[in-house]
Amino acid sequence: MSFYLLDYGAGNVQSLANTLTKLGYEFKWIASPDDFDKATSLIFPGVGAFGSAIDGLNSRGYLEPLRKYIASGRPYFGICIGLQVLFQASAESPSHTGLGIVPSRIEEFSSADKSVPHMGWNSVEFLDPEHKANEGLDESLHYYYVHSYRAKYDWTHPESAQWVHSTTQYGQEVFVASVCKNNVFATQFHPEKSGPAGLKLLAGWLSQPQSGRTSVPPTQPIPRAPKSKGGLTKRIVACMDVRSNDDGDLVVTKGDQYDVREKAPSTSDGTITGGLATRTAGAVRNLGKPVALAARYFAAGADELCLMNITSFRHSPLLDQPMLAIVRAAAEEVFVPLTIGGGIKDTVDPDGTPHSALEVAGTYFRAGADKVSVATEAVFAVERMRERAKDGGIGEGDGTSAIETIAHAYGRQAVVVSIDPRRVYVEPDYVGPYKNELVFGKPDGAEKERGKAWWYQCTVKGGRENRPLSVVQLAEGVEKLGAGEIILNSIDRDGTGLGFDIDLVKLVRKSVRIPVVASSGAGKPEHFVEVFEKTGVEAALAAGIFHREEVRIQDVKETLATANITVRT
Ligand code: 1PR
Missing domain, CATH: 3.40.50.880 (Class I glutamine amidotransferase (GATase) domain)
Structure with missing residues (x-):
């Protein structure tokens, strides 16, 4: 045969x-x-x-x-x-x-x-x-x-x-x-x-x-009317941030508000005991091997997986053979959608060879990615688009951005934009470009923020640089450029276990028509119920609680099912 x-x-x-x-x-x-x-x-x-x-x-x-x-x-x-x-x-x-x-x-x-x-x-x-x-x-x-x-x-x-x-x-x-x-x-x-x-x-x-x-079709037409509710389930996504540790091995790491290094020592010799292993202060936090964790999450019923190459802005992913080997190996173990992110932009090799973002994405796709995730380059593309508009409006794409070229070749469903916003606190009577996006909520941070309002600012390079763009401007812009989905992180909530930033998720969910994945801050199964019930997002992502085995994916799904939220079991 x-x-x-x-x-x-x-x-x-x-x-x-x-x-x-x-x-x-x-x-x-x-x-x-x-x-x-x-x-x-x-x-x-x-x-x-x-x-x-x-x-x-x-x-x-x-x-x-x-x-x-x-x-x-x-x-x-x-x-x-x-x-x-x-x-x-x-x-x-x-x-x-x-x-x-x-x-x-x-x-x-x-x-x-x-x-x-x-x-x-x-x-x-x-x-x-x-x-x-x-x-x-x-x-x-x-x-x-x-x-x-x-x-x-x-x-x-x-x-x-x-x-x-x-x-x-x-x-x-x-x-x-x-x-x-x-x-x-x-x-x-x-x-x-x-x-x-x-x-x-x-x-x-x-x-x-x-x-x-061979199969024989029915002879009579069979009517089928819509039911009150469709069967689409809410998705639970497990995300692995991958980078080299200090020995040069690629490991799954996890930050607290994007800081992935171990905190101050709890013992006189600089080691920290407890948790998964004995660790050294200042070292890159190591929560496991990427392929083994990916296989574990697939077996545990994760609806999707993400692998984020979190330091790829330093060099082109095309030169990062160990990371590509990890994507290939993970794709052989995982039979649910796999999103790969990090470093998707036009690059030039040290020998002067240029590579387009489309080439980088193509390399990830051939390695087994089903979707690619663009972060830093998406912010710059929306900034360029708004500059071209000159009237303060959203503007038009010119067909050259990473989002446009990848969506054109692979379909918009294959292009995810990962957003890394941070709260900017202002006086409640603030007058400025982000006035219409202000949130008047209950700040959960420092004392000095009490009584203030805030807006959400976009960052690039994993939160290392702030940009003059709000999360709403970015979300609307990337939808216009052709992104198929948004992963919405929160630097303030990342790794805190305080729950998703509901104000942020609501703001972005109502700004776009494409699916939104809420991310950052999940600390217990009830946080997933809260984000689905209060915001209507299509999916929710967590990292730390799954890596540290504090909460199982099954626990999350059982809690959601009990709350009458449709999940894949
Ligand atoms: O900018 O296109 O090269 O993409 C880089 C990608 O790497 C971006 O998607 C960016 O979010 C990610 N990234 C960069 N630096 C970090 C870091 O942590 N230092 N990780 C980083 C972002 C956030 C989520 C995390 C959730 C859930 N980490 O990935 O999984 O916050 O965490 P939690 O459940 O433990 O709270 P580019």
């Missing part, structure tokens, strides 16, 4: 390759149009944008061979864009034509009642329980979706409805989660990032003999 994967050159397909290796399958990549004739089974793990997928297929001469392959009756498994290219066209790129195998169009999600992209773990519902096929799709499990465009489920059009195998609901929209007819099976979600549920589905499809994969 010759089992092939199709990569049109634009997206991160390493996750799927890692998944198949994990499942024990050997495969080849389609490397020329002739390979379609050799394939007896084909998976198309399309990520990115509809237009770039069609362009990528066209430029390699793959579009017609793909059409012929599918028409030949040999098994096809399409993932995400690999599902969407089966349709006639997509609103994402009206000038491109799809394969037209499913007689319907892909449209954009409405953002009137929800954030877009639809990003996270959602359920599936079979259309016709008699029409399940044998792939191992399971209504009791959750799968990972990340997309802004979808095929609406329309039972009034029997020619397209007969393709629909299962549906999902986001907000009040019911859309196609999987299609299945004859030799074609395709999912809008990513099984390769869907943890054990996705592994089970892929193993189920791969293990079937060719004849067992």
Whole structure:
């Protein structure tokens, strides 16, 4: 049997390759149009944008061979864009034509009642329980979706409805989660990032003999109206800050308000005892090995993982082979989305060789990242955009920023912006550029801040430098440039265990339509309930409490479930 994967050159397909290796399958990549004739089974793990997928297929001469392959009756498994290219066209790129195998169009999600992209773990519902096929799709499990465009489920059009195998609901929209007819099976979600549920589905499809994969569609249209609430779960993200310790080993570290060095000694010889190990004051705090921790969090049920290369602003990540080796090794152990951040910007090697931010991101994607996270460079890009506007407004992108170039090539869902804001306290009668963003809350810091108001200032280089930009200006700017998600840290709350900065999270959540991940300050499971109930964010991230094993991911999810907040269990 010759089992092939199709990569049109634009997206991160390493996750799927890692998944198949994990499942024990050997495969080849389609490397020329002739390979379609050799394939007896084909998976198309399309990520990115509809237009770039069609362009990528066209430029390699793959579009017609793909059409012929599918028409030949040999098994096809399409993932995400690999599902969407089966349709006639997509609103994402009206000038491109799809394969037209499913007689319907892909449209954009409405953002009137929800954030877009639809990003996270959602359920599936079979259309016709008699029409399940044998792939191992399971209504009791959750799968990972990340997309802004979808095929609406329309039972009034029997020619397209007969393709629909299962549906999902986001907000009040019911859309196609999987299609299945004859030799074609395709999912809008990513099984390769869907943890054990996705592994089970892929193993189920791969293990079937060719004849067992055929499926007969229902003959009658089956109506499906939206329920009061969709099935998208709140995500729990575990974040690992990685840097070299004083011996030159890459370790997971953790700061208190971004200071990752051990505090003053508690013994006369300068060592600190207790906690995970005996430690030395002033040394970089070492909380474990990145790959081992990543594997532990995957096994513990983390919905996503982040690896932040926190000192990469000092040198180009392209020269940091040990860090890239860690990303590769982590991606082989983890089958949920993996975000990699740090140093994503245009750089020049010591020998004068220039590298674009897109190249740096591409290196992370090829190493196994599903999303990349941009911090420092995002602040500078928004500053440049606002300068160009000259009227104090938000301005327009010029197509050259890291966010724009990466989003164009890999899709906006692959670009996260990590924000490192710090509170700036001012008198309550402050008059100045950030007046409309002032928070009149209860300061939790020093005595001198009592009675004051504050705004949130952006920083770069891990909080080392303040910039003349507010968190709201940055959030609005990066959304306009094409970021797909925001990780919202707080330097004030980082490592304190005081809980998320609810004022900050509310402010950013209401400023943008893209998903927001609240970060910094989690000290107990109830803090996650608080941030989801009070702000409506899509995800919450923690580091210290998980690294020190003070709170388990399972504890967080059980507490959320008890509070009636939907989680993936
Ligand atoms: O600026 O594009 O090179 O990206 C650098 C990245 O490294 C940024 O995402 C920045 O947030 C991160 N970073 C830089 N320095 C530090 C540091 O700690 N000294 N880490 C740092 C930021 C914050 C979170 C942390 C949460 C939750 N750490 O990553 O995980 O605050 O912590 P908690 O639950 O323990 O409170 P670029």
